Amino acid sequence: MAEHNHSWSNAIFVDGQFRPPAAGGGTLAVHDKSSDEVLGVAGSAGIADVDAAVASSVIAQRAWAALPHSQRAAVLRRVAAALEHADGFRELIMRETGSIAGKADYEIASAVGELTEAASLASRPVGEVLQTGHEGRFSVSERVPVGLVGVITPWNFPLVLGMRVIAPALALGNAVLLKPSPETPVSGGLAIGELFERAGAPAGIFQVLPGGEEIGRRLVEHPDVAMIHFTGSTTVGREIARTAGSLLKKTSLELGGNNALIVLNDADIDQAAMIGAWSSFHYQGQTCISAGRHIVDRSVAEAYLRNLADRAAAITVGNPFRDGTGLGPIINNAQLKRAKGLLDEAVAGGARILTGGTSEGRFFRPTVVVDVHPAAALWTEEIFAPIAPVAVVDGADQAVALANDTRYGLVSSVVGTDVHRATEVARRLDCAMVHVNDATPQDEPLAPFGGTGHSGLGGRAGGDSNLEEFTERRWRTVTGSPVHYPY
Structure with a gap:
């Protein structure tokens, strides 16, 4: 993966092409997270690059929104095809994120799904005829693009968490400026730019500005960026909300989680431990939807702990490119x-x-780990590591109370053989997503993904939720002849 082989070397992606950053920009070393090998050097945008990209995006967005929906959909389908046939994307994700092959394959397949679903979103009805009390008036509520969407993405699932926003935003006529995490400037940004370049996307509708905090801050503060979509920590999300709120800017925040996995007294312990292991250890526990709290009925706790510990001990940790590796760095x-x-x-x-x-x-x-004090940060905060804290409770009521004792509200799971009972327990949980007899890490292009409380602010991503997320409602009336007023 020599640096000179990459179009993204020392470059950012603006106006449909790769070019060096302007004065004030710089570079970002791209590392293999397992070996620390330098894979190449990406460009790092400066403030001047942000301002120039915003200016060109505003112009490009108007032309993009005016295109027939079929043309926007065709671009997204071409990007999906380019991703499906992209050489080296799997290896790039593995190296840049430190993930095993299965996680990289999931990201690619899921990103293709996001693009495909977004292509169909472009042709959804975008208005409705309203009843009116005025004779001769035609009244309609129509959806119009937000405009320019600034997207700030994390390093853990850089491709799919980017595409989950990029694809529907573009489908609905917006332009997108993407700032990927400095940890993953290529798989989370510049390599996506290559896909759009290969697909012949119009210049300026999608641009990639790798960089640090100052680039994200400028995106949030820029008056011509109509909306900010941020996926990341609650701490940073709170800062963005404060700044965007003072500017009265539309904001969508997908933040952290402190997610509970409840194991009821009738659970199949082998199945429950398998679900628990996947929920906490998948991709080193580095996802907002990992299980950070296992809440287990006392009658099955000993068996569950033994099974979960055995599964944890059997996982091979090491270089993702070695056969049989279950977790990377x-x-x-x-x-x-x-x-x-x-x-x-x-x-x-x-x-x-x-x-x-x-x-x-x-x-x-x-x-x-067991016997964690309920006030310990390991129990109350998001962990982002392959650690499964387990608490023992007496009955479902105590389990629900403990699960709901958090500021977060992202996802929970309930495991039990009596599906009706498990579902009733699930209904009592204060979170935006809940799964019965399945792991906490779940995501589908058509499902409304998001959180409440300290886990999110704004709408939901996925399916028809994207219509609310990336459009504004406009009321429009038409009267056959001018209306006369007293003055």
Whole structure:
């Protein structure tokens, strides 16, 4: 993967092409997260690049929105085809995010699905005729594009979490400026630009501006960016909400989670432990929809803990390119330090580690821990590491109360053989998404994805929810001849 082989080397993607950043920009080293090998050097945008890109996007968006829906849909289908046949995208995701092949394959397939569904979104009805009390008046509520959407994405699922916003926003006639995480400037940004270039997308409707906090801040503050969509931590989301709110700017925030997995007393323990292991350890636990709290009925707790610990101990941790590897590295040293700190604090407060808790470099063993104090940060905060804290409760009522004792409201799961009972427990949970007899990490292009409380602000992504997310309602009336008024 020599640097000179990449169109994105030392470049940003603006006006339909790759070019070096303007004065004030710079570069970003692109690292293999398992080996720390430098894969190449991407461009890093400066403030001047943001301002120039905004100006060209505003012009391009008007022409893009005026196109027939079939032409917008055709562009998205060509991008989907380019992704399906893109050489090296799987390897790029694996290297840049430290994920195993299965996770990379999921990202690609899911991103293709997002593009395909968005292409169909372009032809959805965008208005409705309203009743009116005025004779001779035609009254309609119509949906119009928001305009220019600034998208700030995280490093954990950079391709699909970007495409989940990019594709529907474009389908509905908006333009998009994307700022990917500095950890994943290529798989989360510049390589997506290559797809749009290959698909012959009109210049300016989609642009990629890798960079640091100052680039994200400028996107949020720029008066011509009509909407900000941010996926990331609650701490940063709160800052964005504060700034965007003062500007009265439309904002959608998909933030963190402290998600509960409830195991009822009639659960099949082997199945429950399998669901629990996947919920907490999948992609090193580095997803907002990972299970950060396992809440287990006392009557089955011993068996569940034993099974979950056995599954954790059997997972191979190492280089994702080696056969049989189940987990790769933690994304960076800062995240590793935070995870260890959360675990050490919990142990100092009386928690017991049943398995794991160790690391070699950034390769962190999947960990099962019990007796965590309910006030410990390991229990109350998002973990973002392969750690499964388990609490034991007496009955479903206590389980529901403990699950709801959080500021977050993203996702929960309930496991039990009596589906009716498990569903009734699920209905009592205060979160935006809930799954019965399945893992917490779930996402589909047609499903309304999002959170409440500290897990999100704004609408939902997915299916018809995207119509609300990326359009504004406009009331329009037409009267056959001018209406006369007293003055």
